Amino acid sequence: MKAIFDPRQLDHAPEAYFRRGATMPHPEQPRRAILIRDMLAENGFPIEPPRDHGLDPIRAVHDPDYVNFLQDAHARFRADVGEGPLAIPTAHPGPRRGQRPKDIHGQMGWWLTDTSTELTAGTWDAIYWSAQSAIEAATRVAGGERAVYALSRPPGHHAMAAAANGFCFFNNACIAAHHLTQRFGKVALLDIDVHTGNGSLDILWDRNDIFYASLHADPAVYPTFYLGHADETGTGTCRNIVLPLGADQDMVLEALDGALAQIRNFGAEALVVSLGFDMAADDPLAAVQVHADGFAEMARRIAGLGLPLVLVQEGGYLGPSLAVNAQAFLTACRDVL
Numbered sequence: 001m002k003a004i005f006d007p008r009q010l011d012h013a014p015e016a017y018f019r020r021g022a023t024m025p026h027p028e029q030p031r032r033a034i035l036i037r038d039m040l041a042e043n044g045f046p047i048e049p050p051r052d053h054g055l056d057p058i059r060a061v062h063d064p065d066y067v068n069f070l071q072d073a074h075a076r077f078r079a080d081v082g083e084g085p086l087a088i089p090t091a092h093p094g095p096r097r098g099q100r101p102k103d104i105h106g107q108m109g110w111w112l113t114d115t116s117t118e119l120t121a122g123t124w125d126a127i128y129w130s131a132q133s134a135i136e137a138a139t140r141v142a143g144g145e146r147a148v149y150a151l152s153r154p155p156g157h158h159a160m161a162a163a164a165n166g167f168c169f170f171n172n173a174c175i176a177a178h179h180l181t182q183r184f185g186k187v188a189l190l191d192i193d194v195h196t197g198n199g200s201l202d203i204l205w206d207r208n209d210i211f212y213a214s215l216h217a218d219p220a221v222y223p224t225f226y227l228g229h230a231d232e233t234g235t236g237t238c239r240n241i242v243l244p245l246g247a248d249q250d251m252v253l254e255a256l257d258g259a260l261a262q263i264r265n266f267g268a269e270a271l272v273v274s275l276g277f278d279m280a281a282d283d284p285l286a287a288v289q290v291h292a293d294g295f296a297e298m299a300r301r302i303a304g305l306g307l308p309l310v311l312v313q314e315g316g317y318l319g320p321s322l323a324v325n326a327q328a329f330l331t332a333c334r335d336v337l
C-alpha cells in the first residue's frame with residue numbers, strides 16, 4: 001500500500017487555538033504529519049508525492065468563490081494589518097442573510113466559521129497539496145490500485161462546501177469520494193474520526209450516490225455540537241452513529257460493525273475512509289477509549305469489506321501514541337490486502 005504526501009503540506013503553521021475560553025497552542029501542527037511520515041518510512045510504506053490535478057476536482061465540491069478567497073486571503077490580511085496579528089476572524093455573519101462582503105475582514109468572518117482556521121503564509125500551499133494528495137490516492141484507486149493512503153494534512157472533514165471549520169479548509173475525503181464517482185456508481189465514505197464530520201454531512205446531505213457513515217462522540221456534549229445527531233440522515237444516505245463520551249473499544253468496534261453492514265447494504269463499489277486517530281484514549285482531544293490493538297482491529301474489519309479503498313488522514317493530535325496508532329492501523333490494513 002502506497003502513501004501520498006507532499007512536504008508543502010507542512011507549510012500551514014497556526015499558532016493559537018481558543019477552547020473553552022482559554023488560549024492554547026494550536027493542536028493541528030505540522031509535526032503530526034512528520035511523525036506519521038517517518039513511521040511510514042520506517043515500516044516500508046512507499047511515499048510518493050501527488051501529481052497536480054488542478055483546482056477542478058476541488059471546485060467540484062467547494063464553492064468557487066470560497067476557493068478564490070482562500071487563495072489570497074492571507075496576503076490581503078497582511079496587506080491591511082501588517083505583520084504580527086494572527087489572521088483569525090473576529091466578526092461572523094450569524095444567519096447568512098445579506099451580501100457576501102468585499103472587505104477582507106468581512107470575508108474572513110464569512111468564509112471561516114470559527115477561530116480554529118487561522119490563516120498563515122503557507123496555508124494555501126498546504127491545503128492545496130493536502131487536497132491533491134487525496135485526489136492522487138482516489139485517482140490511483142480508480143485506476144485499479146487496491147488501496148492507497150493519503151497523508152492529508154491539514155485535515156478536511158469539518159470543511160463545508162462554502163466554509164472552513166474545525167482546523168479544516170478543503171474537505172479532502174469528500175473531494176476523493178466525488179472523484180471516485182467518476183469511476184464507480186456507488187461510493188461510501190466512512191468517518192472514524194472522533195468528531196462529527198459536519199463538513200462532510202453538509203456536502204453530502206443531498207447526494208444519493210455517496211453513502212456517508214460516521215462514528216463520533218455525542219455532539220450534544222462534544223464538538224462539533226451542531227450536527228451529527230442520529231436522526232440527521234440528509235436525504236437518506238447519511239448515518240450518524242453516536243458514541244457516548246468515554247465509550248470503550250468494544251463499543252466502538254460494535255458501532256463500526258453496524259456502519260460496515262450499512263455500507264454493504266448500500267451496495268458500495270468503493271470506500272473512502274476519513275481516518276482520524278483522535279479516538280485514541282490518550283489523544284489531547286480524547287473522548288473515547290481506543291488503543292493500538294483496537295485501531296488494528298478496525299483496519300482489519302474495514303479492509304475485510306474487500307472494496308477498493310482510499311484512506312484519507314483526518315484528526316489525531318500530538319498525544320504519545322499518534323504514530324503507534326497510525327502504524328497499528330496501516331500495517332494491519334496492509335496485511336489484509
Ligand SMILES: [Zn+2]
Nearest residue numbers: 193195278315
Ligand atoms: Zn477529530
